[in-house]
Amino acid sequence: MGSLCNSTNPSPVSALKLPGLDRCNSKLVCCSNSKTGSVVQLPMGSSPGNSQPKTLTGEAGYVLEDVPHLTDYLPDLPTFTNPLQDNPAYSVVKQYFVNVDDSVAQKIVVHKSTPRGTHFRRAGPRQKVYFESDEVHACIVTCGGLCPGLNTVIREIVCGLNHMYGVKKVLGIDGGYRGFYARNTITLTPKSVNDIHKRGGTVLGTSRGGHDKGKIVDSIQDRGINQVYIIGGDGTQRGASVIFEEIRRRGLKVAVAGIPKTIDNDIPVIDKSFGFDTAVEEAQRAINAAHVEAESNENGIGLVKLMGRYSGYIAMYATLASRDVDCCLIPESPFYLEGAGGLFEYIEKKIKENGHMVIVIAEGAGQDLLSEVLRSSDQQDASGNKLLQDVGLWISQSIKDHFSRQKKMTINLKYIDPTYMIRAIPSNASDNVYCTLLAQSAVHGAMAGYTGFTVGPVNGRHCYIPFYRIIERQNHVVITDRMWARLLSSTHQPSFIPAKDVIEDTKEAEEQPQTPRTQTSEDNSSDDKLSMNKEMNELPVIG
Numbered sequence: 196m197g198s199l200c201n202s203t204n205p206s207p208v209s210a211l212k213l214p215g216l217d218r219c220n221s222k223l224v225c226c227s228n229s230k231t232g233s234v235v236q237l238p239m240g241s242s243p244g245n246s247q248p249k250t251l252t253g254e255a256g257y258v259l260e261d262v263p264h265l266t267d268y269l270p271d272l273p274t275f276t277n278p279l280q281d282n283p284a285y286s287v288v289k290q291y292f293v294n295v296d297d298s299v300a301q302k303i304v305v306h307k308s309t310p311r312g313t314h315f316r317r318a319g320p321r322q323k324v325y326f327e328s329d330e331v332h333a334c335i336v337t338c339g340g341l342c343p344g345l346n347t348v349i350r351e352i353v354c355g356l357n358h359m360y361g362v363k364k365v366l367g368i369d370g371g372y373r374g375f376y377a378r379n380t381i382t383l384t385p386k387s388v389n390d391i392h393k394r395g396g397t398v399l400g401t402s403r404g405g406h407d408k409g410k411i412v413d414s415i416q417d418r419g420i421n422q423v424y425i426i427g428g429d430g431t432q433r434g435a436s437v438i439f440e441e442i443r444r445r446g447l448k449v450a451v452a453g454i455p456k457t458i459d460n461d462i463p464v465i466d467k468s469f470g471f472d473t474a475v476e477e478a479q480r481a482i483n484a485a486h487v488e489a490e491s492n493e494n495g496i497g498l499v500k501l502m503g504r505y506s507g508y509i510a511m512y513a514t515l516a517s518r519d520v521d522c523c524l525i526p527e528s529p530f531y532l533e534g535a536g537g538l539f540e541y542i543e544k545k546i547k548e549n550g551h552m553v554i555v556i557a558e559g560a561g562q563d564l565l566s567e568v569l570r571s572s573d574q575q576d577a578s579g580n581k582l583l584q585d586v587g588l589w590i591s592q593s594i595k596d597h598f599s600r601q602k603k604m605t606i607n608l609k610y611i612d613p614t615y616m617i618r619a620i621p622s623n624a625s626d627n628v629y630c631t632l633l634a635q636s637a638v639h640g641a642m643a644g645y646t647g648f649t650v651g652p653v654n655g656r657h658c659y660i661p662f663y664r665i666i667e668r669q670n671h672v673v674i675t676d677r678m679w680a681r682l683l684s685s686t687h688q689p690s691f692i693p694a695k696d697v698i699e700d701t702k703e704a705e706e707q708p709q710t711p712r713t714q715t716s717e718d719n720s721s722d723d724k725l726s727m728n729k730e731m732n733e734l735p736v737i738g
């Protein structure tokens with residue numbers, strides 16, 4: 196791969212100071228490396244301290260979408276030897292430190308002529324760090340809705356900082372962003388967080404709304420905080436990006452690291468979000484209960500509502516895992532109730548064939564079918580997210596009305612809404628391990644001076660991803676992908692969309708002008724695992 200202009204310096208922007216700086220075209224400032232032919236590209240007008248996207252290109256279409264570094268705007272920061280070097284636990288690990296040029300490919304299904312494409316900086320410990328242990332004053336904040344694993348991430352940031360880097364000063368911010376300026380802080384030590392991973396929720400508390408950039412950064416500055424760990428979903432990462440920009444503008448030596456949290460799995464680029472596996476597993480319990488109820492009653496229908504405002508991943512994976520579900524309804528797949536090919540017709544068929552059925556519905560599905568009054572589209576939560584109506588209640592009532600009034604058929608419908616129960620449990624074993632890796636990767640990144648990044652796995656390797664890539668889009672189930680086809684063939688439900696419309700929609704989508712960072716439709720061809728299914732599922736953020 197092509198190396199940076201100054202390969203010993205992790206910050207390509209600081210390389211702008213080196214000889215070789217040139218303007219390559221009208222839009223980009225480039226710095227070429229005569230040995231490798233690699234080029235650092237910065238948007239025109241950029242200068243050290245300006246946090247425009249940092250892109251490096253190399254041979255065969257290689258592109259590195261890099262993250263900011265403290266030296267971008269504080270070029271003279273001293274470096275220190277990584278204390279892990281003398282840590283007996285890690286001393287036997289061969290090549291423990293990540294090579295400064297290591298990066299991870301976003302696209303791993305390739306053809307012989309495929310350009311190498313987008314890469315992200317590989318996460319992990321660096322030989323040189325930009326903070327001394329006793330200099331670090333870190334803080335952790337959790338924002339947005341609950342998600343299994345929040346406490347594990349908090350625990351592992353505290354323990355990672357302490358055990359790997361000897362950092363003693365870690366503060367918990369109470370109650371989300373507004374806690375920076377309106378609430379007390381909590382002192383976090385390895386002892387105080389020792390068993391919090393066994394509990395659901397977040398020991399720090401969380402909230403929506405209350406993001407006040409000025410007050411938050413004032414508080415960071417006043418308290419002498421120099422590493423900020425921000426755990427939350429798309430909204431939180433947007434807030435983190437704003438905080439990072441303000442910190443950079445003030446020229447503070449403060450690293451800002453985002454840890455993506457979303458039970459809905461709607462964050463793009465990363466393989467999947469923590470807590471998702473736990474949520475799918477827990478959803479099985481509700482689906483089982485719905486199945487037992489449906490099977491035990493004459494013309495029984497078990498209806499389960501699962502979370503997923505705009506992304507139906509939990510519903511889709513819970514359905515695929517369960518095999519007891521006859522119909523899965525998600526926001527990405529429009530459906531209709533009446534007439535040929537509609538939901539009522541399918542329910543009648545299933546009841547007549549099997550005597551019962553199970554339906555799973557994601558909370559954001561079918562919102563277009565709710566009456567205008569129910570929709571009350573202007574209601575929002577404190578963060579500005581649109582408040583959705585309870586589609587579960589509405590669809591239960593619609594099914595009951597249809598069969599009792601129109602069909603004169605007695606049905607036994609049991610509606611189960613386990614959403615908050617699913618969100619409130621502690622993470623399962625695999626999510627616990629995942630949370631540990633996320634936390635440690637974030638700590639290594641901040642200690643190495645990276646900032647303005649979200650950490651997460653891309654094709655199984657943890658990376659530092661620039662905020663703009665995380666917040667520009669939302670991850671959605673693509674109903675023209677194989678995974679949704681697998682679901683349809685497992686439930687035998689109607690697709691509710693004539694094939695002709697799907698083909699036309701796809702054509703239309705392909706004809707849309709693509710942003711440079713959006714993958715092409717060719718990438719839609721292989722989706723055997725969730726991680727490979729992500730990038731192509733990105734759609735512009737809704738709402």
Ligand SMILES: Nc1ncnc2c1ncn2[C@@H]1O[C@H](COP(=O)(O)OP(=O)(O)OP(=O)(O)O)[C@@H](O)[C@H]1O
Pocket residue numbers: 338339340341371372373402403404405406427428429430431432433434435437456457458459577578580
């Ligand atoms: N564009 C933005 N700029 C600054 N702050 C934001 C922005 N969007 C959201 N926030 C802040 O981020 C925090 C969390 O946002 P939100 O309530 O949307 O949850 P989230 O992080 O998206 O998590 P989830 O949706 O998974 O529950 C809130 O305190 C909100 O004020």
Ligand SMILES: O=P(O)(O)OC[C@H]1O[C@](O)(CO)[C@@H](O)[C@@H]1O
Pocket residue numbers: 339340341428457458459502503504558576618
């Ligand atoms: O009731 P709250 O706390 O606003 O959270 C509900 C929302 O949070 C989410 O779980 C996302 O975190 C959505 O699926 C859901 O709509």
Ligand SMILES: [Mg+2]
Pocket residue numbers: 339428429430
């Ligand atoms: Mg959100």
